Amino acid sequence: MSRRELIQGNEACARGALKAGVRFCAGYPITPSTDVVEFLAQELPKVGGRFIQMEDEIASMGAVLGASVMGVKAMTVTSGPGFDLMQENIAFGAMAQLPCVVVNVQRSGPSTGGATLPAQGDLIQAKYGTSGDSPRIVLYPNSVEEIYRLTVKAFNYAEQYMTPVILLMDEIIGHMREDVDLEAIDVGEIVERRRTNIPPSEYRPYEADETGIPILMPFGSGYRYVVQGMHHDVYGMPNLSAANVEATIYQINSKIDRHKEEIWLWEEKETEDADILLVAVGCVSRSALEVVEQARKRGLKVGLFRPITIWPFPEEPLSQVLARVKAVIVPEMNWGQLIHKVKEVKPDRVAAVPINKYDGTLIMPEEILKVVEEVK
């Protein structure tokens, strides 16, 4: 029996997290993300989990990583200014290799900006918002159904690759309602953190095996070691020797680089014979899909490449498509962020045309179509 319901994107995120096995959420109210924590505050106690509203986003992110070090699947949810405050502790999670999920329902910025206005201004920040070099896996869905699936995926990636994963959304997809049957969605395997049987006396937590990913046993399980954000040796002890510093940075970054092909998710629509390619993410990709249909009706060969994994950016899959097209149009609701990655991978002969909108409203299909007509 189908149990289709009209579900909001933010609720689908919370329900996806529960499906993935989240048992701890710490958050701080911020529009347009708050629905997610409200739902989890209601539901987590019913599955033996815990929600706490912390004193700020710095504390929320800290509490989440505290739960993570105990082996508990944990998440926080925020938007622009809150995401700013979380950055230092997100980097801590990347450095200490603690899994967790951070949801950022993007709103118009910078600063207070517009709490209820959609935007896509955090694409670069999601990867490069912190000092030093650290990896980030960033996913960006564009429908209620996909929010549900990708929230599960975000937890899976976090536990598998032992790193914070960012789920980017935007005000439009977060507050959008769609008719879906979440129960019927096959989310695939639920990944649990790897464990080891190595005796505590021989355990070296930060010594990665052939996967390049360390196995961190939960605190309180008989394994005593140090988890910290300072450069550390295989036991977690502070160590600033050149060889050790290099090894730390190599480990946290290369573990994502070498598995990027397993992490990449993207969608292609009508790219086989496309002359003009649209590259768009999140809410804007929905307008872009509409453009592909309308343009095809007018006899224009337009296709869409939608990165779903934003970081690590799906460079090879996109460059394969770009090799076949004459022009690429990048509509995005910011001053120009996604286009930098597109320019990096496109052949010189392909023109890259930006469409940037930063007035707090959605880029509508006709705005993109107008540019398609100019470019053709």
Place this chain on the structure above:
Amino acid sequence: MSWKDYIKQNMFPLFTCSGCTHGTVTNAFVRVADELKLDKDKTVIVCAIGCAGRIPTFLDFPVLRVTHGRALAFATGIKLSRPDVKVIALMGDGDALAIGGNHFIHAARRNIDITAIVSRNEIYGMTGGQYAPTTPPGARATTAPYGMLEPAFDTCKVAEGAGATYVARSDAYHVQHLQRTLKAALQHKGFAVVEVLTSCPTQFGRRNNLADPAKMLERIKEMTVTKAQAEKMTPEELAGKFVIGEFVNTSRPELTDIYAQAFAGMGV
């Protein structure tokens, strides 16, 4: 088990300067840990940045050493997700009261079962002698070249005002008193705060005519009075003194217990 089982002996000596009394606090802590036979696998130490924040990495516990000021935020996540684990936060005064002040007052308000030990050396030692929210007015620091212009925090009053259910002060001179105080705090259920007066001859003493470690310990001895002594002293006589002893030892519902009660019968 002996107190030596609570430290990583192969990592010693500590990195701290000679004459630093953070080691005295560490010494007292591991002796009390041994007295109480703390289960090393069911205890988590949380610490952060600065001299006091780095020392705990030498303890043989699971140690989470986090971003500056955030020990209590991380500790809250640990305790709430695993209430069966004992959580101890070891912090310096800048860590706990300046950058981490917000978490300090909210952990106290929540009365979450965490023992917070704050070493008050009145200076930022690791970064080279800048003033802290505990630096006494008039004292010199690299960022207070004309003397400290701000008043200092009374940590115990802050903790009491915010709702901590155990609040005490001790110091690195009166080590027996320190051990008794730490023992009481570690046995307390709820948010327990112990402020420990310590000395930093290198960064505080050197700029304040106290570069001699012994002189700095003498200073602690001179500026501390017991509660009984304080009762007989006038406000003028108490100026610049620190009262040592217990200020709060009370009981009210603890956060993880409140959660457990609120959700009893729900979930798995």
